[in-house]
Structures are given as C-alpha cells and as structure tokens.
Amino acid sequence: MHRDLLLTGKKYSPAEALKAGLVDKIVPQKDLIAEGKKLAEELAPKGDVRDAYGQMKSEIYYREYDLLTNIGLRGASKVIF
Numbered sequence: 456m457h458r459d460l461l462l463t464g465k466k467y468s469p470a471e472a473l474k475a476g477l478v479d480k481i482v483p484q485k486d487l488i489a490e491g492k493k494l495a496e497e498l499a500p501k502g503d504v505r506d507a508y509g510q511m512k513s514e515i516y517y518r519e520y521d522l523l524t525n526i527g528l529r530g531a532s533k534v535i536f
Contacts, residue, residue, distance in 0.1 A: 461522060 456475050459465035472478045482490045 457519060
C-alpha cells in the first residue's frame, strides 16, 4: 500500500481506505465538520505531549520520510522506473 501511495499515486475508494487503515471513519459529507470538531476536541488534551507524539510519528513513518527526503526525489520533475 505504501508503495502504491508514494510511487504511483493510487487512489482508494472510501471503503478501501477504511479497510487499509488509511482513514479511521467514513462519515456523510453533511456530518464532516461536526465529526472533525469532535475529533479535535478528543485530541486537544493530548497537546501537552505533542513532542512525544511527534517523535512517535517520525518513528512510525520513518521509511516514508526517508523516501521523500533522502533519495533525491524532492523537486524531481521526472522519475523513470
């Protein structure tokens, strides 16, 4: 899945994204703002430990970060496979 997202830009349907773990929840468009606010309120108390969360995220996604920043693809106008 990571390869498809990073290298090919594959698009996922909402159901596929949910199954793959790319999204946590699917909501109707009319409920999107309310659900976003609800999630923000749940996450807001975690702001006190934002440095720890940042460190955890960088460790979880280090491969993707490394791909995007260290193999010379930044600013590339053409990549040949």
